Amino acid sequence: MATVRLSDVRKSFGSVETIKGVDIEIGDGEFVVFVGPSGCGKSTLLRMIAGLEDITSGTVEIDGQVVNDIEPKDRGIAMVFQTYAIFPHMTVRENVAFGLTIKGAPKEEKERRVAEAARILQMEHLLDRRPSELSGGQRQRVAIGRAIVRDPKVFLFDEPLSNLDAALRMDMRMEIGKLHQSLKASMIYVTHDQVEAMTLADRIVVLKDGKVMQAGPPMDLYHEPANLFVAGFLGAPSMNFIPVNVDGVDGDHVTISSPSVDRMTVRGRGREFTVGQTATLGVRPQYIRAAAGTDGMLHGHVELTERLGSETVVDVALPTGGKIIAALPEDRILAHGSEASFEFDPSQAHLFPEVER
């Protein structure tokens, strides 16, 4: 267990800078998830912590020690890969014990530590099988076992569940969560799946184009997104964005209007707005309710309804050409093509000075 500190970490491939100055601090025993769209640099960042990629500038510290020039094996890390990376010619036992074999550890120690890892992961019955006889989830469990046996200061997970099917992914997600609780080790987890990020993380780091967009506890990011990108990235379905005009600013109260939405006043949440500028109003689909008759603030006609039982997801085309998604609680029948009216609580809306590209 240890802390990890990244200070102004940068990475260039030739003249292209992919990591553009990242500062992150990871506390002892903390579970931090790097999340972002593909190409945002999250995997590169993780590989730099692991020592599989050079650090162009800045420093990475593990447990207070700068590890920029330290070999991966001496950094006290263990890594779990998306493709499992277990050896097909070895049994599960041999795979889990691989690091100990490399070190030339005595047989009893191997047996003991493999047994312990197998017990933690509940895979004692798999030890004598070969990877070809295992399911994807079991293979990933073997890879995690190999990481546990290393007894690392920091666990690194590089999209470990991306190759699994949906049902298995949920099971393994819970297992990884439990593993963190029982080992109490520092873990850094990379994923592009915001559900994994939301459910597993003590703290989420949202990355985009090699920069940190926002870092903090999942619910902080969900309820108080720092910018348009974070707002749109976390939460499913994504937050609705509606372009609006700023008509008046009174302290933190901003009055907005738009052809699509009735005039209203929302909180600026400390952001700077000037009268006359264009801004973006963000409303989560879950906070949109169906209004009685035509009393709502939003009007449009229903393009598509997806009835999931627990909620109904409605695509609504706005008369001005935009589109919003409403996630209405419980099963509802809204006829395709019918006119509908919706409302939401302005205090649950977000206003961003940026405009969506």
Next chain:
Amino acid sequence: MDRTLPASQRGSAMASRLTISNRAGWGFALPAFALITIFIILPFFFAFYLSLTNQRLISPNPTQFVGLENYRDLLGLSVITLGPERDENGAAVLNELGDLTYPRVRTVTRNPDFPQYRGMREWFRWRSGENARVVIASDVVFWKALANTLTFVFFIVPLQGGGALLLALLINQKLRGINFFRTIYFMPVVISIVVISLLWRFIYDGGDGLLNNILGALSFGLFPPVDWLGQPETALGSIIVMSAWQAVGFHMVIWLSGLQTISPTLYEVAAIEGASKWQTFRYVTWPGLRNTAVLVLIVITMQAFALFAQIDVMTNGGPLDSTQTLVFQAVERGYGKQDISGGSTISVLLFFIVLLISLTQRYLTRDRS
């Protein structure tokens, strides 16, 4: 296709669609199929037939079926024991060097008391106590060719396979100008083996060859020139080295393709776990090359058994039959001596030897998991 068919029938309907209704496909395959049949499959069975006859290349006499006589003539092998020559007192007669003397082998092979040894000649002998044990064969050249071929295979497989793997590991790196080395190592493969054999004849030349010059220069003239291809002790070794060099590039490319199928992530795991270079090779690279290794092993073995061109150009089987090989003998007999049935017999034997060795290799290298 009827959707209500049970799965098993749907499967067979699928199969028949592939095999019968695909006329264009079969049309495209036909030329190659015909050529392979005419030049490989038919001659293969024809050789079996010829090896059971006394067919000659050109002969006024009708062909006769002789059963397994050709095989008996080739494979006849015996060990005879010769006692030393003794004087009238029973003491062994020594020659002027003080060695025991033995009766000539022909006193046995031409003795009407031993009709089973008729026509056989000495292959080699060794001493056993006072007695000499002599291996006699009805076709000594064939046995020498077989022994040479096996020797060639025995040395070329590790030399060529191992050398190629070493080169593949070297060129499987991201270095500036690595393509230059890839080209250089692969070059001998695309040059005709005849041209290469001629060039190496100059290199191995006993008087003023390149190899003798280099060795002489490196040893400041202390190394006496060797007629590499002109001595029974060095001729086969010289051909082994030259053959290994020639085809090493080909197998290097096969190894290289095998190396590139190994997931880079496995190497990263090895790096994180702290594996040394050797451990990485032992636990990651070599197991990942398993199937490639089987392929390389079998291909080299088969190619080695077919050794012909180098012999034909460089030594013609000499000196003293020290570089005779099975294929060279098959051609020499079939066309040189117009003994088509004899040549066919060698070919058939070669086929069974290669088949046996390949099956053994397949068995020994089978996937046990």
